Amino acid sequence: MxxxxxxxxxxxxxxxxxxxxxxxxxxxxxxxxxxxxxxxxxxxxxxxxxxxxxxxxxxxxxxxxxxVLEAFAINREQSAQLLEKAYNEGRLSWVKQRYWEKDESGKHPVGGGDIQLTHRRNYVAAQERIGKKFEIDINLAENYDLALDPVISAHIAxxxxxxxxxxxxxxxxxxxxxxxxxxxxxxxxxxxxxxxxxxxxxxxxxxxxxxxxxxxxxxxxxxxxxxxxxxxxx
Structure with missing residues (x-):
């Protein structure tokens, strides 16, 4: 090519x-x-x-x-704040759950990547699927921002x-x-x-x-x- x-x-x-x-x-x-x-x-x-x-x-x-992070934020905290603001203003009418709030890990599971993962379950699932498919341990469950790495993000997409x-x-x-x-x-x-x-x-x-x-x-x-x-x- x-x-x-x-x-x-x-x-x-x-x-x-x-x-x-x-x-x-x-x-x-x-x-x-x-x-x-x-x-x-x-x-x-x-x-x-x-x-x-x-x-x-x-x-x-x-x-x-x-x-990118959801809402094109500079970090997860800002992304969560922007999403909360949009939600309160009625601009996220399709959202049934405030998924941007901190989860049990203490992190904001907002969207991140080329195709954005949201919710802790999807970061955990991506880690499991990458591990099974490529025989490599990428600890997305502990570090959501690994989804912003260009190579990892491309694989997720x-x-x-x-x-x-x-x-x-x-x-x-x-x-x-x-x-x-x-x-x-x-x-x-x-x-x-x-x-x-x-x-x-x-x-x-x-x-x-x-x-x-x-x-x-x-x-x-x-x-x-x-x-x-x-x-x-x-």
Whole structure:
């Protein structure tokens, strides 16, 4: 895959995603995701699965393409405060439980990552699933902010969408007979708001698919950073 062509395509042909150009932060985030995909996922999954994940991540991170905390806060305490304020003002009418309050661990289990985990049970489940799938111990149950590590976050996003960690569906459920994906309907993997943002996210996914195709990702996708690996998490 030609990364230069990939970024050039996004910057020059798709101003709807990166109207002001691609920042160094966005480029770094995308390169890490491409590296993680190339090393751990490309051999087993089609490129449109990657496009689907990138489109969802674009929406979930507000276009930043790096792991973020919910409400784009600088820390979990601020995120919880912003969510509480929004809740009290009636802007979170769908929320039935104040999940941002401190849990039994003394931490705020607010959303964090490329595809944001919320609630302690989901951080614990992610730790268990990562451990089983990759035979590595990432202690998310004790340190929720590990979900903000670029490599761990990318794995949560990719494996979560492929294996159905977030809701009762997974990417293969939206595959069509002609080897395409229903990107709009696949929003349901992450959130049940297809009717609100599904069409918009479909455009993001199609854009990334076109950029990946232009760059030759179908033929050859390898890590740019040969040392890409799980972070030191001791």
């Amino acid at each position: 030609d990364r230069k062509v990939f970024f050039q395509y996004l910057a020059e042909n798709q101003a709807t995603l990166f109207a002001d150009g691609i920042s160094s932060e966005q480029k770094s985030g995308l390169n890490t995701k491409l590296d993680v995909w190339a090393k751990w996922y490309a051999a087993k999954h089609p490129v449109n699965f990657l496009a689907a994940a990138l489109g969802q991540i674009y929406h979930e991170t507000g276009g930043k393409m790096v792991p 990719f494996s979560g969408m492929i294996d159905g960690w977030f809701r009762e569906c997974k990417l293969s459920d939206f595959a069509k007979d002609n080897n395409t994906l229903d990107y709009c309907a696949a929003r349901d993997i992450v959130n049940g708001d297809v009717g609100i943002v599904g069409k918009k996210i479909e455009v993001y996914c199609q854009t990334f698919e076109s950029a990946l195709a232009a760059a030759g990702a179908q033929q050859y996708l390898k890590p740019l950073d040969k040392n890409i690996d799980w972070p030191d998490h001791d």
